[in-house]
Amino acid sequence: MERVLLLNATFEPLCAVSARRAVVLLFKEKAEVLESDGGAFHSEKLTVAIPSVIRLLYYVKVPYYGRANLSRRAVFARDRWTCQYCGAPAETVDHVVPRSRGGAHSWENVVAACKHCNGKKRDKLPSEAGLKPKKRPGVPRGPATVSLELGPVRPQWERYLDYCRQHA
Numbered sequence: 721m722e723r724v725l726l727l728n729a730t731f732e733p734l735c736a737v738s739a740r741r742a743v744v745l746l747f748k749e750k751a752e753v754l755e756s757d758g759g760a761f762h763s764e765k766l767t768v769a770i771p772s773v774i775r776l777l778y779y780v781k782v783p784y785y786g787r788a789n790l791s792r793r794a795v796f797a798r799d800r801w802t803c804q805y806c807g808a809p810a811e812t813v814d815h816v817v818p819r820s821r822g823g824a825h826s827w828e829n830v831v832a833a834c835k836h837c838n839g840k841k842r843d844k845l846p847s848e849a850g851l852k853p854k855k856r857p858g859v860p861r862g863p864a865t866v867s868l869e870l871g872p873v874r875p876q877w878e879r880y881l882d883y884c885r886q887h888a
């Protein structure tokens with residue numbers, strides 16, 4: 721089933737919810753539809769258009785955006801699916817200081833990389849391989865972490881996620 725982007729009353733993206741959960745929020749009049757893509761949700765008695773973006777009618781306080789979980793998908797999202805060594809589309813995640821050389825599996829030591837650069841670098845240090853990330857990998861914080869955990873982004877979500885990107 722399709723996922724729906726849930727926004728706070730302030731239009732700040734909160735998370736992705738199932739279409740079923742979104743429809744429940746709409747029925748309870750806790751949210752309004754901002755975007756819909758033509759799909760429909762059928763129950764025994766009625767058919768409801770499935771939204772793709774909904775907004776809560778009340779404000780949810782999000783006091784603290786935690787550290788984003790380190791996952792392959794989140795690394796690709798942080799680095800915009802771009803090899804941090806050469807700028808080509810990235811297909812792999814590389815440890816800047818290889819694990820075999822004591823490098824940590826942490827946000828500060830992983831970058832998205834293309835197969836070519838990853839293959840060239842292997843278990844070498846950046847100085848040995850002559851490959852250095854164009855910018856220092858960092859820990860995503862703040863609202864930017866939300867967009868890393870949404871999973872695949874549906875086209876209709878894009879303009880609402882600009883908020884996250886501006887605060888990256």
Ligand SMILES: [Zn+2]
Nearest residue numbers: 803806834837
């Ligand atoms: Zn590359």
